[in-house]
Amino acid sequence: MARTEVVVLGSGFAGLETAFRLRARASEDDVGVTVVSERDDFLFRPGTARLPFGAAEEPLHVPLHRAFRRRGIGTVIATAEGIDLDRGQVHTSRGPMAYDRLVVATGAASRPEEIPGVAEHAHSIATPGALHRLGEDLRWAARNARHGRAQRVLFALPPGNHCAAPLYEIALMLDTWLRRKQIRDNVEIAFDTCEETYVQAFGPKLHALVSRQFEARGIDSRTASTLAEATERSAVFADGSVREFDVLVAFPPQVASVGYAGLPADDRGFLRCDPDTRAVTGRPEVYAPGDAGDFPLKLGHLALLQADAVAAAIIAHRTGAQLSARRVPVVRHVLDMLDDAAFAQIPLSPGGDPAHVDEASARYWVSTSVLWRAGARLAETALSARFRLGLPLRAGRAAFRHGPEITHRNTDTLMEKP
Numbered sequence: 044m045a046r047t048e049v050v051v052l053g054s055g056f057a058g059l060e061t062a063f064r065l066r067a068r069a070s071e072d073d074v075g076v077t078v079v080s081e082r083d084d085f086l087f088r089p090g091t092a093r094l095p096f097g098a099a100e101e102p103l104h105v106p107l108h109r110a111f112r113r114r115g116i117g118t119v120i121a122t123a124e125g126i127d128l129d130r131g132q133v134h135t136s137r138g139p140m141a142y143d144r145l146v147v148a149t150g151a152a153s154r155p156e157e158i159p160g161v162a163e164h165a166h167s168i169a170t171p172g173a174l175h176r177l178g179e180d181l182r183w184a185a186r187n188a189r190h191g192r193a194q195r196v197l198f199a200l201p202p203g204n205h206c207a208a209p210l211y212e213i214a215l216m217l218d219t220w221l222r223r224k225q226i227r228d229n230v231e232i233a234f235d236t237c238e239e240t241y242v243q244a245f246g247p248k249l250h251a252l253v254s255r256q257f258e259a260r261g262i263d264s265r266t267a268s269t270l271a272e273a274t275e276r277s278a279v280f281a282d283g284s285v286r287e288f289d290v291l292v293a294f295p296p297q298v299a300s301v302g303y304a305g306l307p308a309d310d311r312g313f314l315r316c317d318p319d320t321r322a323v324t325g326r327p328e329v330y331a332p333g334d335a336g337d338f339p340l341k342l343g344h345l346a347l348l349q350a351d352a353v354a355a356a357i358i359a360h361r362t363g364a365q366l367s368a369r370r371v372p373v374v375r376h377v378l379d380m381l382d383d384a385a386f387a388q389i390p391l392s393p394g395g396d397p398a399h400v401d402e403a404s405a406r407y408w409v410s411t412s413v414l415w416r417a418g419a420r421l422a423e424t425a426l427s428a429r430f431r432l433g434l435p436l437r438a439g440r441a442a443f444r445h446g447p448e449i450t451h452r453n454t455d456t457l458m459e460k461p
Contacts, residue, residue, distance in 0.1 A: 047074045047361050050133055050142040052123045052301075054080035054107060055088070056343045057333025058148035060350035064435040066114045068358050077117035079135055083107055085430050087423055089343055091171050092212045092379065095178035096220045100171055102427075110433035123149060128305050128326065144328055144357050147303065147314060148350075151205070151334040151341055155295035158201055160273035165199070165293040168209055180290050181217065187289075188221075188229035197278055197288035199270040200236040203296025203311070205334075206341040207242055210294045211253060212379050218260045219381035232261070233286060235268040235278075244340045245376070246400035248409045249387050256380070299335055313337040320356040320366075321349050330356070340374075347436055348372045354435075373406055377419040384415035 051062045062076050085105040094100060111118045121137035132139045153169040155162040166177040184194040198214045200207055214234050221227040234257065241253040241264075257264045269281040270293065278286045299312030307315040307324045314331040315324040321336055323329040332349035334341045359366050371391050378385040387409045392401040401407060426436050 044073075044361075046072060047143045047357070048141060049074060049076050049144045049146065049357060050140055051076065051078045051146040051148060052080075052133065053146075053148035053150060053333070053335070054078055054082060054085055055148060055150055055333060056346035057150075057335070057350045057353075058146065059085055059107075059430055060347045060435050061146050061148065061330075061332060061353050062116055063110075063114065063430070063433055064351055064354040065357060066116055066433065067435055068354065069361065071115040074357070074361060075117070076115075077119060077140065078107075078111065079119045079121055079123060079133065079140065081120065081122055083118070083120055085427075086171070087427060089209070090423060091174050092168070092209045092216065093381075094171060094174040095181055095213065096216055096381065097178070100175075103171075105427045105430050107430070110431055114433035116433065123301055126303050126305065126329075128329075131328070142328075144360070145330070146353060147301075147306075147323070147329060147331045147335050148333045148346075149299070149301040149335050151297045151313070152300040153295040154203075154298045155293070157203065157296045158270060158272065158293075161201075161270070161293055161295055164273040164275055165291040165295075168213060168292065168294050177213075177290075177292060181220075184230065184290055185221065185224060185226060188226040189224070191229065193229050193231070194289045195231040195233065195287060196290045196292065197286055198232070198234045199273075199278060199291065199293045200238065201270045201293065201296060202237045204294050205244075205297055205339055207236070207238065207244065207294065208342075208376060208378060210292070211242055213292065214262060215256060215260070215378070215380040218262060219383075222382075227261075231263065233288075234262055234264040235270065235280065235286070236264075236266055237269040239267055241266065242378075244400075245387050245389050246402055246407065248402075248407065249378075249385070249389075252385050252409050252411065253378075256385075297334075297341070301335075309337050319352070321353050322356065342374060342376065344374055344376065345372070348374075351435075371401070377415050377422075379416060379419065383411060383413050384419065385409060385411045386415040386418070 051058045062078050065074055065076050084107055087103045090103045119137055121135040125134040132141050153167055167173045188194050200210050221230050240250040242249045271281045272279040302312050314336050316331050316336045321330045321332045323331055330353040332353045333346035374389045376387050390401040390404040390406045392399040429436055
């Protein structure tokens with residue numbers, strides 16, 4: 044049997060977990076894996092929320108060259124420019140590449156220009172550079188507050204964003220950071236979200252926890268409050284209300300980072316996928332795990348689960364193995380507050396809205412403890428260490444929703460590597 048050539052576009056959570064898990068389950072003679080990415084490292088994006096408060100960026104970058112070489116994975120530093128579906132080729136800035144199976148893991152991007160004034164007057168939190176610039180303005184506001192000039196920092200979450208948690212984290216971290224500097228009384232913090240409840244995708248328990256945190260910390264917050272326009276010093280909302288600010292922080296609407304002509308996508312450019320395997324609708328040879336796909340919640344842990352499902356589906360196609368349904372995934376997330384942390388374990392309901400929380404499940408719970416901060420950092424270290432070695436995180440037996448699992452394997456074509 045000819046070798047199956049797999050091309051993976053992107054080196055984020057979904058792309059790397061797919062590539063490393065494929066290599067852990069199949070030899071180079073059976074499955075060739077090539078990663079195409081604009082960068083030669085992995086960025087641990089959840090950790091970037093700490094950058095405005097003095098955290099170093101360098102530890103968040105994991106070099107990949109040795110990992111790819113160690114695991115026999117090809118790598119091309121290039122930009123994906125399009126797909127020739129009929130020929131089975133990806134067009135990149137370095138030329139065309141043939142594939143038998145294609146994994147599109149190019150992620151999501153922000154589009155602040157959808158809301159008038161946001162691009163010009165608000166700090167985005169979508170990139171490390173933007174977070175460093177936010178940190179500079181927050182330090183300026185802190186200096187003003189120390190000299191007795193009252194400051195107002197406004198956070199706004201508009202519609203079209205599928206990853207709300209980081210904005211909540213930064214707001215809560217800011218409160219802690221200001222208290223440590225003993226200038227919290229001179230800085231007002233306000234939070235407006237278009238959601239009906241706080242961190243709506245995570246269900247009512249996290250809403251209740253965040254509500255308590257906002258009240259205890261004196262953060263002036265509103266739900267169902269949609270940002271309509273930003274000017275140099277004020278934010279206008281859909282209900283006509285206006286909030287003044289010295290610093291405006293927003294997480295703008297999201298769209299797919301790369302558009303792919305010929306592949307079915309929703310109105311934001313996210314590829315429509317089979318909920319079990321993340322195969323693109325009508326194109327069983329193309330997969331879209333992670334933020335490039337149409338799942339309405341964008342989260343690193345989900346991307347890992349989806350990547351595991353994709354790798355299982357590719358191996359099953361190679362070997363003719365049968366796939367059995369896996370149970371609905373349980374999403375886990377730590378909300379860092381610098382002085383404390385909240386841990387949320389969120390089982391997703393089968394059927395209907397794929398991001399709906401199974402509120403009746405005994406596995407649905409949230410907890411607050413400073414120990415969760417340490418646990419999150421240990422998890423960050425573990426993932427970075429495994430990716431540095433070219434190993435998958437192994438996010439658990441549960442794959443995405445009813446994601447596939449191989450029920451029998453051909454031991455001549457599969458091998459498990461440590």
